[in-house]
Amino acid sequence: MVTTRGRLALGAGAAARWASRVTGRGAGAMIGGLVAMTLDPSILGQLGKGRSSVVVTGTNGKSTTTRMTAAALATMGPVATNAEGANMDAGLIAALAGTRDARLAALEVDEMHVPHVADAVDPAVIVLLNLSRDQLDRVGEINHIERTLRGGLARHPGAVIVANCDDVLMTSAAYDSPHVVWVAAGGGWANDSVSCPRSGEVIVREQNHWYSTGTDFKRPTPQWWYDDTHIHGPDGLCLPMTLALPGTVNRGNATQAIAAAVALGADPAAAVKAAESVDEVAGRYSTIALGEHTVRMLLAKNPAGWQEALSMVDTDAGSVVIAVNGQVPDGEDLSWLWDVNFEHFVKHPVVASGERGTDLAVRLGYAGVEHTLVANSVEAITSCPPGHVEVVANYTAFSQLSRAINHG
Structure with a gap:
């Protein structure tokens, strides 16, 4: 239920969005969201209330995984999503305001924004893809991001965390959460996780397994994984998976997207088929x-x-x-x-x-x-x-x- 102030804020945002479009300055989603949140700082929480939301975050693959998650959720009903990748508050407000009747949402969220976005929208599922060094002059140090994520997740013990157990840092962020679905989504880049984020000791890698020498922190056993032809899930689930998008990394993204949708009640076979239909993401791969x-x-x-x-x-x-x-x-x-x-x-x-x-x-x-x-x-x-x-x-x-x- 949106308050009177919230409705006025959304109206002003819609007017700003229209002005941006007619003057040729852009699509207007960002300015519309900025105006709305300036007039009512609680508007994100109001728009998120009553929805079953999936928040997707990580250094790489957010847009692709969110697109696949939205496609898989759409097998159950209308979905609100920030398809163009505007993944901070203003973009999220615009996405949710644009699809007010959708009871489901797939939201790409910048890593540093996840804690306060989760506090606002109370997501049912949080997808943790990977953490690696981004532009240090702009983003910040990844061990700090991991600790911030870990603290944010601790405030949402009811959320299902769909975490990539091949990524040391995301595993650490999810490790203490009570409801984790572990996915072997791949971890080709290991240069930023040579030491344990919890103890500082060395991370030892043996084929697909890894463990910390300083604690009992180690790679969890995955419930979902993929190979060259199929996706594998709980209780012996095995379905063929042929993606339109290239690369092994996208098979990992798809596996996490499907696991997230299934956690919200999607039929696994329908979710796989929906992920297979995604052939481009905001111009990428086209x-x-x-x-x-x-x-x-x-x-x-x-x-x-x-x-x-x-x-x-x-x-x-x-x-x-x-x-x-x-x-x-x-x-x-x-x-x-x-x-x-x-x-x-x-x-x-x-x-x-x-x-x-x-x-x-x-x-x-x-x-x-x-x-x-x-x-x-x-x-x-x-x-x-x-x-x-x-x-x-x-x-x-x-x-x-x-x-x-x-x-x-």
């Missing part, structure tokens, strides 16, 4: 025509994300363009470039692009990768031979290129 080229767009935002994205690049399909900017949303410190294994392309030429294409070109040079430098990303694509181009870009480079292609 293939777009550009003159004599077809372009597949992949997004990468930090070392762990770059490792996964580069593993999805099909070097046999055609040319490769890598675009890097260094704006505030990307992180202005690009020292992370040296943590990414660009040696993957040592036998395939690459076009370096973006505002910080020169920094990238230096890194590629040290990696022994043959490359050219074309700062403008559209021109970088058109410099390639006619045919298919695989593009990997960080956040603002991806957004700029998407706008240029779609409106060019």
Whole structure:
């Protein structure tokens, strides 16, 4: 039930959203949410009340997993979701206000915002994907984020926590919660969890298992996992799973999304089918025509994300363009470039692009990768031979290129 003040705040937000659209300044979701929360700071809680909500968080994979979760929940009824990835309070308010009659919600939430968002919307399920180093000049240190998440979860003992037991830091965040569904969703990037977040001792890894030398903290036994062809769940559940999205990492994302939906009562087979139907996420993984080229767009935002994205690049399909900017949303410190294994392309030429294409070109040079430098990303694509181009870009480079292609 929204209060009178809340209704007035939402009305003002709707007016701001309309003004933003008609003046061509943007879709208006963010400004609408900002206006509403300024006029009534309790509006997020009011909009979340009475819904069964799933909150999805982690360094990488939030948008994809939220999209799959929303699709799986939609097998049970209308779902409110922030499909465009606006994952802080204003974006959440806009998403919930836009679908007031939906009793279900799938909400992507920034890691640092989870505790107070959970306090507001009291989610039924919280999905913990992974934690790794992001842009340190913008986001903060990951052990602090883990402790903040752990403290936030402690205030919601009734929530089901769907946690990735292959990720040491997310396992630690969930470890003390009374209702955890453990999912073996993969943990390809281990460079940020070499020590135990609870004791500081060494984390020992043996094939799929890991444990801390200092405490009894170790990898829990998963209730859900996946292989190359199937998803496996509790009580012998085994269903074929063929995703439209590429990469092993997305099989892990899908497994956590399906586990979350099943925790809310979804039929497992219907949830799997819904996850299989997701073929792009806000332009990511989509293939777009550009003159004599077809372009597949992949997004990468930090070392762990770059490792996964580069593993999805099909070097046999055609040319490769890598675009890097260094704006505030990307992180202005690009020292992370040296943590990414660009040696993957040592036998395939690459076009370096973006505002910080020169920094990238230096890194590629040290990696022994043959490359050219074309700062403008559209021109970088058109410099390639006619045919298919695989593009990997960080956040603002991806957004700029998407706008240029779609409106060019």
